[in-house]
Amino acid sequence: MSPDVSTQAPVEPATASAEPGPVKAVLDHLRGYLSKVRSGEVGALPAVAGIIALCVFFGLAEPVFLSVGNLANLFGQGAAVACIAMGLVFVLITNEIDLSAGFASGVAAAIMAVLLTEWGMPWPVGITAAIATGVLIGLTLGTLVVKVGIPSFVVTLAGFLAFQGLALIILDEGTNISIHNETVKAIAGENLERWQGWLLLAVTVGGYTALQVSRWRRRVRRGLSHEPLAVVTARIVALGGLLTATVFLLNLERSANPQLVSLTGVPIVVVLLGALFVLWSFVLRRTRFGRHLYAVGGNREAAIRAGVAVDRVRITAFVICSSMAAVGGIVAASRAASVDPNTGGSNVLLLSVGAAVIGGASLFGGKGSARAALLGGAVVAIINNGMGLMGLSAGVRFGVTGLVLLLAAGVDALSRGRGSFFGRH
Amino acid sequence: MLLELSRISKSFGPVEVLSEVYLAVDAGEVCALVGDNGAGKSTLVKCIAGIHDINSGTIAVDGAPREIHDPRDAAALGIEVVYQDLALCDNLDVVENLFLGREKLHGVVLDDDAMEQLAAETLDSLAVRTLRDLRQNVASLSGGQRQTVAIAKAVLWNSRLVILDEPTAALGVAQTRQVLELIRRLADQGLAVLFISHNLNDVFAVADRIAALYLGRMAGVVNAADATQSQVVELITSGRSGAVGLPDPNGVQS
Numbered sequence: 213m214s215p216d217v218s219t220q221a222p223v224e225p226a227t228a229s230a231e232p233g234p235v236k237a238v239l240d241h242l243r244g245y246l247s248k249v250r251s252g253e254v255g256a257l258p259a260v261a262g263i264i265a266l267c268v269f270f271g272l273a274e275p276v277f278l279s280v281g282n283l284a285n286l287f288g289q290g291a292a293v294a295c296i297a298m299g300l301v302f303v304l305i306t307n308e309i310d311l312s313a314g315f316a317s318g319v320a321a322a323i324m325a326v327l328l329t330e331w332g333m334p335w336p337v338g339i340t341a342a343i344a345t346g347v348l349i350g351l352t353l354g355t356l357v358v359k360v361g362i363p364s365f366v367v368t369l370a371g372f373l374a375f376q377g378l379a380l381i382i383l384d385e386g387t388n389i390s391i392h393n394e395t396v397k398a399i400a401g402e403n404l405e406r407w408q409g410w411l412l413l414a415v416t417v418g419g420y421t422a423l424q425v426s427r428w429r430r431r432v433r434r435g436l437s438h439e440p441l442a443v444v445t446a447r448i449v450a451l452g453g454l455l456t457a458t459v460f461l462l463n464l465e466r467s468a469n470p471q472l473v474s475l476t477g478v479p480i481v482v483v484l485l486g487a488l489f490v491l492w493s494f495v496l497r498r499t500r501f502g503r504h505l506y507a508v509g510g511n512r513e514a515a516i517r518a519g520v521a522v523d524r525v526r527i528t529a530f531v532i533c534s535s536m537a538a539v540g541g542i543v544a545a546s547r548a549a550s551v552d553p554n555t556g557g558s559n560v561l562l563l564s565v566g567a568a569v570i571g572g573a574s575l576f577g578g579k580g581s582a583r584a585a586l587l588g589g590a591v592v593a594i595i596n597n598g599m600g601l602m603g604l605s606a607g608v609r610f611g612v613t614g615l616v617l618l619l620a621a622g623v624d625a626l627s628r629g630r631g632s633f634f635g636r637h
Numbered sequence: 638m639l640l641e642l643s644r645i646s647k648s649f650g651p652v653e654v655l656s657e658v659y660l661a662v663d664a665g666e667v668c669a670l671v672g673d674n675g676a677g678k679s680t681l682v683k684c685i686a687g688i689h690d691i692n693s694g695t696i697a698v699d700g701a702p703r704e705i706h707d708p709r710d711a712a713a714l715g716i717e718v719v720y721q722d723l724a725l726c727d728n729l730d731v732v733e734n735l736f737l738g739r740e741k742l743h744g745v746v747l748d749d750d751a752m753e754q755l756a757a758e759t760l761d762s763l764a765v766r767t768l769r770d771l772r773q774n775v776a777s778l779s780g781g782q783r784q785t786v787a788i789a790k791a792v793l794w795n796s797r798l799v800i801l802d803e804p805t806a807a808l809g810v811a812q813t814r815q816v817l818e819l820i821r822r823l824a825d826q827g828l829a830v831l832f833i834s835h836n837l838n839d840v841f842a843v844a845d846r847i848a849a850l851y852l853g854r855m856a857g858v859v860n861a862a863d864a865t866q867s868q869v870v871e872l873i874t875s876g877r878s879g880a881v882g883l884p885d886p887n888g889v890q891s
């Protein structure tokens with residue numbers, strides 16, 4: 213514990229007054245970023261490094277891994293877990309856990325399947341019912357944890373068992389219900405037209421650019437500290453480049469037999485993931501609820517004293533988590549075109565928790581983002597996909613995923629130790 | 638008098654922690670509250686802040702008796718507390734901590750720029766030079782910087798009385814001096830300050846008046862200019878010093 217102020221992280225260059233050269237400004241910015249990383253705020257770095265390393269490794273070991281068809285495949289394989297992980301992030305930020313999210317997604321999917329296939333309801337009814345199921349489950353779990361005071365580990369472990377049973381009952385002791393509704397099947401099964409992909413790209417990059425530039429100009433005008441324009445530009449170009457490359461690749465023909473059936477375009481599930489990512493990032497970073505969520509996870513006592521409606525925030529986290537689990541269940545059902553009692557079962561929950569943590573959410577609370585869920589979901593999906601292509605057994609795949617999770621949790625614990633010099637209360 | 642406490646008693650179950658405590662703090666002055674560990678200083682603060690309900694006695698603000706049952710009641714009266722354990726969120730940055738629970742909104746969207754600007758102005762008005770990057774997480778700040786954030790958080794709200802519970806206890810020499818200077822500036826700007834400490838050097842450095850608690854009772858209130866450290870030590874350790882002290886608290890009530 214050093215009381216010496218001079219050891220603090222370098223301060224960002226003082227705004228317009230000193231007006232350093234642009235190169236120096238960029239270097240200062242980089243130095244500030246590096247010192248944040250050194251002090252434990254590693255952010256997305258480990259997950260991004262992991263994704264690159266895994267892609268290089270699997271690309272060398274099994275060249276088909278880098279094919280366009282497999283890229284599209286990866287999105288489909290990872291989507292359900294990424295959805296559930298995005299919800300789990302909310303619960304993890306408040307320093308709780310939800311072990312029931314996997315089977316909650318199964319129950320929601322089962323209810324949708326029964327409504328669509330057995331009762332012949334239209335798809336909006338099925339999807340609304342599935343999400344409403346998620347909301348109800350989240351309300352129940354959250355109330356038991358927050359109002360009754362049972363540890364979330366226990367409540368959601370009970371949920372894990374109970375929802376498994378509930379899915380069995382809904383599915384009549386284990387029948388497999390097929391989904392015939394074309395709209396629901398399209399969610400994880402169909403692709404955008406090529407032009408739709410390009411249009412969406414233009415809208416996304418244009419919107420991002422407008423937001424970034426207007427924010428930068430606002431901060432300059434108000435005389436607040438701001439990033440060098442070069443850094444803002446670099447970020448826009450990087451995101452634009454990445455998305456353009458993705459759309460370009462996904463718009464290539466990826467059918468094994470193009471004469472028979474053509475397969476091109478951005479999978480609809482990618483659009484869904486993107487929309488959910490934007491929505492939850494907005495909620496976490498730009499709304500009062502999001503701010504309070506982090507505060508509750510960072511120091512609940514401080515949040516209480518600041519007048520934050522702590523109970524409501526914590527319950528809402530569970531509601532969002534279970535609702536996103538329901539969305540994950542819909543995606544899984546769409547992809548399989550059926551629901552059975554194992555939907556959302558086996559390793560789904562563990563992979564989802566793993567994804568969130570690998571992406572940078574903390575098991576100690578107070579840290580996490582929608583981006584973490586997506587990046588971590590990508591890591592998990594790549595590991596399973598790549599090792600599957602290499603013909604490794606399920607046993608090996610579980611083992612490796614477990615090791616990666618352990619590694620991520622280790623990084624989390626270590627960065628936590630280095631990041632908080634002055635102890636947490 | 639901005640704040641006037643009379644005959645405040647507080648028990649936790651059978652244990653009486655505060656007994657008939659009186660105290661007055663006026664705008665523009667630093668009143669120090671001293672006392673041994675367990676004397677009841679923190680408990681008294683929590684009673685004023687609305688965290689504990691008092692069992693008997695009255696709390697008057699501007700001469701009018703007030704009921705304070707909730708931290709929000711205290712805040713509405715312009716009373717802000719900087720607690721011993723600071724109550725900062727390590728995972729939020731300086732601006733986010735300053736505005737926690739009272740965020741500025743633009744529709745449903747947080748107005749982060751306005752909050753940052755207001756934070757910078759407040760810190761400027763307090764002549765704080767030690768916090769330059771307001772977007773840095775509180776976890777990476779030094780003890781003195783954290784204390785500064787906690788104090789700034791208390792004065793951001795047009796508060797009239799700021800209560801500081803042992804603000805210098807965990808600080809080194811240089812940072813203690815900075816925080817004491819900040820406390821003095823608060824009073825010079827017209828705020829009432831109640832400063833809790835058991836470091837008498839710090840107390841004599843900033844306080845106008847010194848109130849000594851002894852086993853939950855007010856042993857005496859003295860002017861810092863008229864008192865010596867050894868008199869105050871006697872009040873703290875035995876509840877009496879010469880003509881001042883228990884069991885005759887009425888003799889020194891101002």
Ligand SMILES: Nc1ncnc2c1ncn2[C@@H]1O[C@H](COP(=O)(O)OP(=O)(O)O)[C@@H](O)[C@H]1O
Binds near residue numbers: 672673
């Ligand atoms: N919530 C509580 N419940 C029971 N006893 C308490 C509680 N808070 C404080 N006390 C007791 O009240 C006495 C005064 O504590 P405190 O006000 O923290 O003293 P100080 O801040 O002067 O060191 C101590 O004996 C402490 O054990």
Ligand SMILES: [Mg+2]
Binds near residue numbers: 678679680
């Ligand atoms: Mg105390």
